[in-house]
Amino acid sequence: MHAALLMTVIDSSKREDKMAKVLRCADMGSECNWVGRAETEEDLFKMAAKHAAEAHGMKEIPKELLAKAKAVIRNE
Numbered sequence: 001m002h003a004a005l006l007m008t009v010i011d012s013s014k015r016e017d018k019m020a021k022v023l024r025c026a027d028m029g030s031e032c033n034w035v036g037r038a039e040t041e042e043d044l045f046k047m048a049a050k051h052a053a054e055a056h057g058m059k060e061i062p063k064e065l066l067a068k069a070k071a072v073i074r075n076e
């Protein structure tokens with residue numbers, strides 16, 4: 001009984017480690033359906049910056065937008 005319960009706890013903590021950071025362009029107030037997924041916030045922002053440049057013609061992401069992006073990042 002107790003061993004089985006322990007396994008369940010370990011399993012769920014492993015799953016949490018694998019949770020991805022998710023950023024949706026739509027959450028930034030855009031009508032774009034791009035969704036970025038990465039293991040770390042840093043990687044996610046790199047992807048987002050690349051997407052913003054390619055899809056939205058933004059050479060640089062303004063600080064306000066970066067702050068907004070941080071606020072809408074989800075763990076999934």
Ligand SMILES: [Zn+2]
Binds near residue numbers: 030
């Ligand atoms: Zn977009």
